[in-house]
Amino acid sequence: ARVGGQQRSKHTLVLIRHGESTWNQSNQFTGWYDCPLSEKGHKEAIAAGNLIKDSGFTFDVAYTSMLQRAIRTLWHTLENTGLMYIPIKNRWELNERHYGALQGLDNQQTVDKFGIEQVTVWRRSYDVPPPECEDDSEHAPSNDPKYKNNPIASQIRTESLDTTLERVLPLWNEEIAPLIKSGNKLIIAAHGNSLRALVKHLDNIPEEVIAELNIPTAAPL
Numbered sequence: 057a058r059v060g061g062q063q064r065s066k067h068t069l070v071l072i073r074h075g076e077s078t079w080n081q082s083n084q085f086t087g088w089y090d091c092p093l094s095e096k097g098h099k100e101a102i103a104a105g106n107l108i109k110d111s112g113f114t115f116d117v118a119y120t121s122m123l124q125r126a127i128r129t130l131w132h133t134l135e136n137t138g139l140m141y142i143p144i145k146n147r148w149e150l151n152e153r154h155y156g157a158l159q160g161l162d163n164q165q166t167v168d169k170f171g172i173e174q175v176t177v178w179r180r181s182y183d184v185p186p187p188e189c190e191d192d193s194e195h196a197p198s199n200d201p202k203y204k205n206n207p208i209a210s211q212i213r214t215e216s217l218d219t220t221l222e223r224v225l226p227l228w229n230e231e232i233a234p235l236i237k238s239g240n241k242l243i244i245a246a247h248g249n250s251l252r253a254l255v256k257h258l259d260n261i262p263e264e265v266i267a268e269l270n271i272p273t274a275a276p277l
Contacts, residue, residue: 068115069242069243069244070108070277071246071251072133072275073246073247073251073274073275074125074128074246074273074274075094075099075100076097078091078092080094082162084161085160085161085162087152087195090123090200093124100273104132108133108137109137111276114137115142116240117143117240117242119144119145119146119147119243120150120245123151129274130144133243149227151246153215153220154195154197157190158187159189181267182218182266184216185216188213188214197209197212217267218263220249220250221253221257248271251271255277
């Protein structure tokens, strides 16, 4: 969008990754685990809200995931822009990538168990998922009450960046893009990988490039 007195695009979309979480802090694979923001994460989200306010953005509708670190980041942002009254739509498709059997392990535990080369492949490849979590694991969405009425989400046991994109895109095409095209100004608060998937589509970024792209915490795009 153009700034500095020139006309902005008629379409407005702001993307924001959640602030630092407690599991980001401890270097654990988080995925769909519902940990809260860290103290630093709260401060990052408040600062992001102030930045958005100072830039003159306003919104009609907000989207976020089913996970509290993104929801809380959105709340901070809307509170600091005076927009807590706008509709918030929670969509599981905007959740972080599910890290399967790696969820809950920290970096060192993962390297000790699987080796650095394999862990690097899982972290940075586009279409190689980690091992699946077990059906009786606390990390299986079928054991989480948030997804009890969602047969599609309940089946997920692991994801690659590719399969994350496959669930984000239909939500974008069928619901979010039509809202924007009809004149609504949107903010989406989500996660590193669900936003990478969206940015890949919007900016037509090649697979090998998007796999290396990092979206920083609480930095509005």
